[in-house]
Amino acid sequence: MKKINLLFLVFIFFASHMCFAQDEAAIEKEILELHKPTKKIRDSIFGLQKAIVSKIEIEKDSIIKNQLILQLDDLENVKDQNDINELKLDFVFAKNHPNSPRALKLIRIHVGRFIGMNFYDTFVEVFENFTPEIKNSEKGLEMAEKLKYFKQSKVGSPAPDFEAKDINSKNISLANFKGKKYILIDFWASWCGPCREELPYIKELYKKYQAQGFEIISVTKDENSDLWKKAIAKEQIEAWKHISILENNSSIDKDYFVNGVPHKVLIDKNGIIIGKWKGSGEINKHDLQKQLKTIFEAE
CATH class of the missing domain: 1.20.190 (Delta-Endotoxin; domain 1)
Incomplete structure (x- = not known):
């Protein structure tokens, strides 16, 4: 049985x-x-x-x-x-x-x-x-x-806070900018062609709005620090903040749900995410430009 x-x-x-x-x-x-x-x-x-x-x-x-x-x-x-x-x-x-x-x-x-x-x-x-x-x-x-x-x-959520050392070994905390500046976090890499193609227009935006309370924090996914630093020098983008995920053993890319680069996040003075762009392209460029223009003209 x-x-x-x-x-x-x-x-x-x-x-x-x-x-x-x-x-x-x-x-x-x-x-x-x-x-x-x-x-x-x-x-x-x-x-x-x-x-x-x-x-x-x-x-x-x-x-x-x-x-x-x-x-x-x-x-x-x-x-x-x-x-x-x-x-x-x-x-x-x-x-x-x-x-x-x-x-x-x-x-x-x-x-x-x-x-x-x-x-x-x-x-x-x-x-x-x-x-x-x-x-x-x-x-x-x-x-x-x-x-x-x-x-x-996602847009509308409080931006995840982070602390890290920048390329000059200075401490950076997102919380320190709260109430003071709008922050654009630009996730990129030296090996990413579309990321580097966007840098000229990003430099123009920084030049135009930096004095009005606009700051950029570039976060690299590079696994070779020398190539990262050489790319920063070659592209002449030393003016704003730079962070390496590798050197900081950081989870910032995971916290911001970054699955590829370029990837940009715009944060207002209250620490709220007000814009997010994945990938490159003219529509993303125009959208970011339009949003910054609206912000700084309104103020």
């Missing part, structure tokens, strides 16, 4: 495992179908971008080259919007599959990306809709931790 019971339990285990595998395979197929329209648009954009890059590489006329670069930037914005549209579809899909690990994975990969930056409340709503088994799984607990850092670093 015991042998029969054991065989029955083994049969139930394998049967349930096979059903689960079939369910997940079906869900994977549903996701592929769900993404077909946005994938088609994404592939089309990649093709157009590739063609423009080829033209830029051989173009001699600087005016035409700049026009092509702007076209490339416009396409990048279209791609971002397409990705956001796909994310919205994924939110609905995940809500309709609350017991699926694959559905959790579907939204978890987006939580720290640019396209998910303005959807904190939706991420929380969808995550809370998952079953306890999914939320308490290893990946579920990872998602919960990501949401914690997302919340404390």
